[in-house]
Amino acid sequence: MSNFDARTSDMLALLKRLVETESPSHNKAAVDRVGALVAEECRRLGAQVEIHPQTETGNQVEARFSRPWLLCPDPQRPGTGGHTSQKESGAYGILLLAHMDTVFPLGTLEKMPFYEKDGKVFGPGVSDMKGGIVVALTALAAALETGSLAHPVTALFTSDEEIGSGTSRALIEKLAAESALVLVLGPGMVDGSVKTWRKGVGEFTVRVRGRAAHAGGDHEKGRNAIEEMAHQVLAIQKLTDYNKGTTLNVGVIRGGIASNVVPDEASLEVDLRVMQPGEAERISAALQALKPVLDGTSLEVTGGLNRPPMPFNGVKVIAANANIELKASGTGSASDANFVALLGIPVLDGLGPAGGEYHSEREFIFRDSLPERAKLLAAILREW
Ligand SMILES: [Zn+2]
Numbered sequence: 001m002s003n004f005d006a007r008t009s010d011m012l013a014l015l016k017r018l019v020e021t022e023s024p025s026h027n028k029a030a031v032d033r034v035g036a037l038v039a040e041e042c043r044r045l046g047a048q049v050e051i052h053p054q055t056e057t058g059n060q061v062e063a064r065f066s067r068p069w070l071l072c073p074d075p076q077r078p079g080t081g082g083h084t085s086q087k088e089s090g091a092y093g094i095l096l097l098a099h100m101d102t103v104f105p106l107g108t109l110e111k112m113p114f115y116e117k118d119g120k121v122f123g124p125g126v127s128d129m130k131g132g133i134v135v136a137l138t139a140l141a142a143a144l145e146t147g148s149l150a151h152p153v154t155a156l157f158t159s160d161e162e163i164g165s166g167t168s169r170a171l172i173e174k175l176a177a178e179s180a181l182v183l184v185l186g187p188g189m190v191d192g193s194v195k196t197w198r199k200g201v202g203e204f205t206v207r208v209r210g211r212a213a214h215a216g217g218d219h220e221k222g223r224n225a226i227e228e229m230a231h232q233v234l235a236i237q238k239l240t241d242y243n244k245g246t247t248l249n250v251g252v253i254r255g256g257i258a259s260n261v262v263p264d265e266a267s268l269e270v271d272l273r274v275m276q277p278g279e280a281e282r283i284s285a286a287l288q289a290l291k292p293v294l295d296g297t298s299l300e301v302t303g304g305l306n307r308p309p310m311p312f313n314g315v316k317v318i319a320a321n322a323n324i325e326l327k328a329s330g331t332g333s334a335s336d337a338n339f340v341a342l343l344g345i346p347v348l349d350g351l352g353p354a355g356g357e358y359h360s361e362r363e364f365i366f367r368d369s370l371p372e373r374a375k376l377l378a379a380i381l382r383e384w
Pocket residue numbers: 103128162358359
């Protein structure tokens with residue numbers, strides 16, 4: 001399968017087109033432009049494409065690829081009939097998952113252009129996850145050219161992964177439930193290993209109320225909500241326990257209206273990541289139990305865990321079934337793979353090109369990883 005090296009320049013050209021079509025999650029029109037591009041590529045490969053329209057986020061793009069001999073049934077071909085009954089049972093095909101949105105606002109390209117240097121490729125979304133989209137499309141093209149998709153393949157390109165997958169989750173779950181294996185084209189680890197588990201992720205908001213007063217005339221009558229919030233920030237950060245893989249990050253604070261007014265309101269937003277069972281509940285309880293430190297202030301805590309932890313189950317078996325030797329590792333970030341894992345469907349993530357520093361201006365992939373990953377994925381599509 002050395003022909004994959006020959007595909008590298010095509011892969012880079014497609015990646016450049018995708019990256020230079022910026023697609024921040026909150027800009028529907030922008031994400032839809034990538035959706036149109038992806039849909040066009042899928043149709044070119046002979047897929048049946050269905051667009052799932054959305055009002056708030058970009059449209060979801062679903063592309064179904066059949067084995068060529070299913071399109072032109074060949075009664076002589078052994079195994080065809082046997083597969084039919086499995087297909088009717090539902091859990092039969094492979095689902096490829098990739099998202100088209102990025103965390104980068106429009107205009108990021110001006111200071112962070114698409115470019116190659118020293119065997120690396122840089123640009124917004126090059127790793128997360130436009131490189132993965134290119135790997136999926138290239139692997140499908142390669143497998144279809146040789147007429148050897150082992151199973152029907154559905155590829156779902158979603159529009160809102162970076163903002164919690166609110167408008168795609170139901171579709172992801174529906175398609176995953178119809179599949180025997182789900183492969184997520186998320187950013188590959190820097191050493192090329194595949195992600196076999198994910199942390200759970202939660203989000204909490206803490207609102208603090210105090211009492212407003214003029215900072216000059218009535219200072220002592222005020223109850224400073226920001227001062228109270230400062231105590232809470234420290235208490236929340238201290239709940240982090242690296243040994244358990246539990247982290248809390250106060251990432252946003254808000255409060256006050258003017259320096260000469262004692263603020264009566266402040267709020268903070270916390271990101272929670274957990275790895276071990278029970279930790280989500282423990283931290284949730286600890287946050288709910290937060291008590292105000294200053295007299296005359298009050299707290300209100302809302303939020304919870306929005307992605308369940310991914311179980312380890314059966315990942316090595318999947319790799320063996322795919323006849324591929326894979327190095328497995330974990331990661332701190334969450335993805336749509338968690339939804340799939342919760343349904344008990346075998347899932348692998350991190351099948352996108354190896355790279356790193358995603359969500360930052362240094363986001364990159366290794367150039368050579370593009371054909372390597374396409375080769376790996378094509379082998380899974382052929383042999384699994
Ligand atoms: Zn991301």
